[in-house]
Amino acid sequence: MDTAQPTPEEIQARVLHRDGLMLVIDKPAGIPVHRGPKGGANLEASFEALRFGLPRPPVLAHRLDRDTSGCLVLGRHRKATASLGLLFKHGKISKTYWAVVEGGPAEDEGIIDVPLGRLNHERGWWQKPDPNGLPSVTKWKVLGRASEGVQLTWLALEPVTGRTHQLRVHCAAMGWPITGDNIYGTQASLRRLRNEPYIPHFDEPSLHLHAREIAIPFSKNKPPVVVTAPAPAHLHARLKACGWNGE
Structure with a gap:
């Protein structure tokens, strides 16, 4: 799911919180936060519309994957951005993600403590479980389960650490990958085993991972x-x- 460059009106409509120090916007899925080497739509290119009277546009205080939606924090000036960066670095900002996973855990809540390392140099940011990797911890809780058809589970995920692709790799490592994950999901893994390239199909779902809530002290x-x-x-x-009721 690729998203076009947001217009000034579209990006302004996605502001969830605004004060003198920061903005929190609702990032759409399907668009990277940074400009890539090949160009194309990216969220930063629309930040000029978020100055709201300040001399410079806001800047990213952290990042979300291209296909992840939800709460994204921007600093409105240099001092605020530096302060936010320290809060993120030291784990002071709590984040809750919603995910719909294939299958699901038997228990209702738990902790995933699986160190992560880079998959290989060719794959850039892709990660894998690695006993010699960086400590990586995720708390999870079941919010609902599908009662009919394909077995799906709705989870709340809280990353204690902030590794690249942490939630996606942790869920896949537990045997319940996030629905629509074209890197770590079931179909992607089968394609790699068969040495087939990833070619998205129209009937495949988008990544079901959403940055639902953030708390910034x-x-x-x-x-x-x-x-x-x-x-x-x-x-x-x-x-x-x-079992979601729409709220």
């Missing part, structure tokens, strides 16, 4: 800023199959 004297992003349309059918 920016001020020591105030409660954290908590922001929630609505579930995107491409998640609705499978979330409803797992």
